[in-house]
Amino acid sequence: MDTFLQQIFNGLTLGSIYALVALGYTMVYGIMGLVNFAHGEVVMIGALTALAVIKPLAAAGLPGPLAVLGGIAVAIPVAMLLGFCIERIAYRPLRNAPRLAPLITAIGVSIVLQQLAMIIWGRNYHSFPPLMPATVREFGGAQITDLQIIIVIVAGAMMVGLLLLVNVTRLGRAMRATAENPQIAGLMGVDANRIISLTFVIGSALAAVAGVMVAANYGIAHYNMGFILGLKAFTAAVLGGIGNLAGAMLGGILLGIIESLGAGYIGDLTGGFMGSDYQDVFAFFVLIVVLIFRPSGLMGEKVSERA
């Protein structure tokens, strides 16, 4: 039972990070119908930028959590600017192009960002200093650190904030209108281009925070971290029903828990034939099964909640 609870805790932490990144995918998809394959790289740039700020701040004697906050405060605007530029350069000129053209530019952007990060930060793995409180708490036989609790709470707060933004504010209404039909929204006085830019910017801000979380959680950051994370988050977004905000959150958390449980139990389930190396197989397998029975994801049919 304690393994079970332990894996649930780990899964929740991982899942809330996935959910934050998945929101970026799903917002862009909801509004423009395209998969922003470069989103994972925004997470990576966010993490590495934050780290570059955190290290000197911590070395100057600032208390750990403050240094991390400082890092996040720099990483968010950088990621926002990056998101803005990506949309301007790689997507806006192709809005009426064949469907796969923006996919290729996204892949191009992703390669370019990775290589730029490698030129700036090098090929090495950067360790994330243990600045956050890592007190271990016992809970029902399982262990959970303060860091994990903070990650879940911050991610949860950001998700609630985003839901409020989309569902309550004037800007959110404009976003929903643009997602529904950009032309009609334009007739109603919504500047669709501005809304699309804003969507990218907001998604990138979430991605930057998620990047810092990943780096703090694993204690490591490197130029190649965005790709696999982006892949997982995209999987989560599809699992929940891409284009749907609540779906992305549900998908992210489910995927995190499935992965953790898979890693913990796959050996027992297969009689020792498969080890925890197969945890990704497990995640993708669940995805495929879900899509067979619900071809548009778990919450994909509630079109009205699109943003």
Place this chain on the structure above:
Amino acid sequence: MNTHAKPWQGIVLIALVLAALPFAVGLGMGNAWVRVLDFALLYIMLALGLNIVVGFAGLLDLGYIAFYAIGAYLYALLASPHFGLHWPTWAILPLGALVSGLFGILLGAPTLRLRGDYLAIVTLGFGEIVRIFLNNLNSPVNITNGPQGIARIDPISIAGVPLSKPLEFLGLALPGVYLYYYLFVLLALVIIFISLRLEDSRIGRAWVAIREDEVAAKTCGINVRNVKLLAFAMGASFGGVAGGLFAGFQEFVSPESFSLMESVMVLCMVVLGGMGHIPGVILGGLLLAVLPEVLRHGAAPVQKLLFGKVLIDPESLRMLLFGLTLILVMLYRPAGLWPSATRKRELSA
């Protein structure tokens, strides 16, 4: 130039160019470049296979490299000391096409209802699953030898003559890369021929109909399920054959060669060249296979020439330029470098 050139003149010309190409490349730039050419031909075969799925039938497949992997590992297992089996090449390649085709159906069957990006993520997952299995099937029973891969694979041989050794011919020793080149050119031509014939066939038109509008295609009496499965199977079998050739050519396979990035590369070839247009896809395959090599060899000397020293690591500069090329080509030619006439009309309309 005679404007009423007979078709056979063109064919003879192309044949001469194809026959002379490795000599021009090999004597001008060294045999390493003939090897690049060999790989380019393998990529062209792959791109043509993926073109059936993505270009003709409009099914976005992000895990295509899995079929290449299946073909390659099948060859590796049946013709290497790993299991002590040494099947003849020409028994393995058709088997590879068959097995890959079956896997294509295996992937296609559960995903028939999925569209667009949902299909993309499932195929991507399938590709990753295959790679993870190849990476981990070394315990408890050692089947794939895990991350180390399988080495000392038998080279491809024709009538008992292995293509890996130089062939004495008219007092001239033809190195292995040349022999592989001619084999790959022949097989690529076969695949091109099949693709061209498929495009104009009843099946090919059914694929295009599904791509354009699935519901309309169904109401026109097309059996959408079977036709889609056929697209998956045909595309996969091309990949399987190319994979077998790859294994015999490299004499070594490891899971690394079949990462998601490779699937993405093949997709880029198809889209960049001109989706659904066979000459465009061939051009895309050739360009994207050769361009990274040119950049790899050119990156360091050009920097030396311009700045007097190597400023940026050539490997990352090469990828940087490659990424920029993808972006720029798509921005200026969103339908690909060489789109089909119909597609051009659709876009300008």
